[in-house]
Amino acid sequence: MSTEQTLVLVKPDGVSRGLTGTILARIEAKGYSIVELRQLRATRELLEQHYAEHAGKPFFEPLVEFMLGGPIVAAVFEGQRVIEGFRSLAGSTEPTTAAPGTIRGDLGRDWGVSVQQNLVHGSDSAESAEREIGIWFA
Numbered sequence: 001m002s003t004e005q006t007l008v009l010v011k012p013d014g015v016s017r018g019l020t021g022t023i024l025a026r027i028e029a030k031g032y033s034i035v036e037l038r039q040l041r042a043t044r045e046l047l048e049q050h051y052a053e054h055a056g057k058p059f060f061e062p063l064v065e066f067m068l069g070g071p072i073v074a075a076v077f078e079g080q081r082v083i084e085g086f087r088s089l090a091g092s093t094e095p096t097t098a099a100p101g102t103i104r105g106d107l108g109r110d111w112g113v114s115v116q117q118n119l120v121h122g123s124d125s126a127e128s129a130e131r132e133i134g135i136w137f138a
């Protein structure tokens with residue numbers, strides 16, 4: 001298996017809670033390398049591209065609104081099987097039930113809002129990673 005890259009986002013909840021450094025450090029500590037890193041405010045257009053697979057779902061608009069609500073830290077991480085490895089490190093989508101030891105499981109919880117506040121995004125396949133890196137690091 002060769003080295004691959006994945007897109008990681010620290011979502012607005014992670015940035016506003018001051019967890020950017022903690023989250024990036026956990027990914028680096030697992031042995032993955034940062035190859036791109038920037039903080040930005042997303043545009044609606046960018047988010048509609050990024051979340052195209054979820055267009056039309058009931059949570060799509062609240063998700064986009066949440067992601068527009070504050071700065072996001074976007075990173076490209078590299079390493080052997082980093083796509084699968086970061087998804088494993090992030091934990092499952094819902095922070096309340098994400099396994100302890102994962103980023104979502106250790107640092108996230110239900111804030112009475114929605115599951116969208118789950119701290120991080122990670123690409124789910126090689127195809128997604130290539131597409132998403134192109135969107136965030138055009």
Ligand code: DAT
Nearest residue numbers: 059063092093114115116117118121122124
């Ligand atoms: P993941 O981020 O674990 O890859 P996903 O791609 O299925 O999850 O969904 C993208 C984001 O959308 C997710 O991080 C949080 C939000 N989301 C997913 N399912 C949801 C739901 N049923 N209700 C509200 N938000 C949801």
Ligand code: MG
Nearest residue numbers: 121122123124
């Ligand atoms: Mg996803």
